[in-house]
Amino acid sequence: MNYNIEIIRSKRRTLGIEIKPDGRVIARAPMRMKQSEIDKFIGEKSAWIEKHLQKLKATQEQHGFAEKLTNEDIQDLADKALAYIPQRVEYYAPLVGVDYGKITIRNQKTRWGSCSSKGNLNFNCLLMLTPPEVIDSVVVHELCHRKEMNHSKKFYSEVFRVYPEYKKWNKWLKDNGNAIMARMLVD
Numbered sequence: 351m352n353y354n355i356e357i358i359r360s361k362r363r364t365l366g367i368e369i370k371p372d373g374r375v376i377a378r379a380p381m382r383m384k385q386s387e388i389d390k391f392i393g394e395k396s397a398w399i400e401k402h403l404q405k406l407k408a409t410q411e412q413h414g415f416a417e418k419l420t421n422e423d424i425q426d427l428a429d430k431a432l433a434y435i436p437q438r439v440e441y442y443a444p445l446v447g448v449d450y451g452k453i454t455i456r457n458q459k460t461r462w463g464s465c466s467s468k469g470n471l472n473f474n475c476l477l478m479l480t481p482p483e484v485i486d487s488v489v490v491h492e493l494c495h496r497k498e499m500n501h502s503k504k505f506y507s508e509v510f511r512v513y514p515e516y517k518k519w520n521k522w523l524k525d526n527g528n529a530i531m532a533r534m535l536v537d
Contacts, residue, residue, distance in 0.1 A: 353403060355392055359383075365391045369402045372532050409529040419533045424457050428475040431455045435473050438489045445512050448496035459531060462523065463488045465495035479530050480523065487519040 355375045365388065368376045379388050392399075419427075432455050443450055451469040457476070464472045471492050477485050490513040498505035509516050 353399065357388060367392070367395050367399060369399070369406065369528070373403060373406060375399055375403070406528055406532070409526055417533065424475060424534065427478045428455050428457065430478045431473060431475045435477065435485065435489065438486055439471060439493065442486070442489050442493055442512065446490065446493040446496065446508070448493055450493065450496060457534060459534060462527065463492040465492045465499070467499065469496055476530050476534060479533075480526070481519070483515065483519045484523050487513055487516050487523070490516065491520075 353373070353375050355377050357377045357379060359379050359381050362378060362380055364380070365383070366378045368378065370376060377388060377392055435455065436453050439450060439453055449469065450471055451466070452471070454470065454472045455475050456472055458472075458474045461472075462474050462477060466472075473488065473492070477488060490509055494505055494508045494512070497508055
């Protein structure tokens with residue numbers, strides 16, 4: 351086992367393991383669960399943890415994502431995103447059939463986009479390191495939240511109606527997203 355595991359206890363009912371973009375391993379456990387039960391669970395999941403850590407490392411190396419971004423790099427990405435993403439929102443909003451509020455570009459460490467109840471949209475500047483189809487998939491996802499503020503079947507049927515290739519590009523983001531976000535995290 352070549353990794354440390356951070357254990358976070360909360361009011362949850364089940365145990366869970368999470369691999370962060372920077373390679374940290376987090377076990378989330380119920381407040382009163384015995385440490386021996388947590389240790390047993392972690393032991394049972396060790397192969398899964400190793401596999402996902404190796405996949406993260408391989409993805410970083412394969413795509414050249416291991417190199418950390420400087421503040422200048424992030425600002426450059428934010429400027430590019432500010433010039434590009436609002437155009438994509440403007441294109442897709444009528445197709446979804448919604449309006450929207452303010453568009454903000456951020457350098458977030460865990461989210462690609464979000465939509466507030468007021469219709470304001472936030473997008474991660476790191477999207478500029480992904481293919482244009484991924485950006486479109488995130489834009490459509492957030493715009494569809496203007497109709498459904500959840501991830502129900504109704505929500506996803508709207509996403510697929512507007513962007514039939516959503517599944518393909520969402521998978522690309524799931525497979526590569528952690529490696530991209532890891533470039534922004536401070537050592």
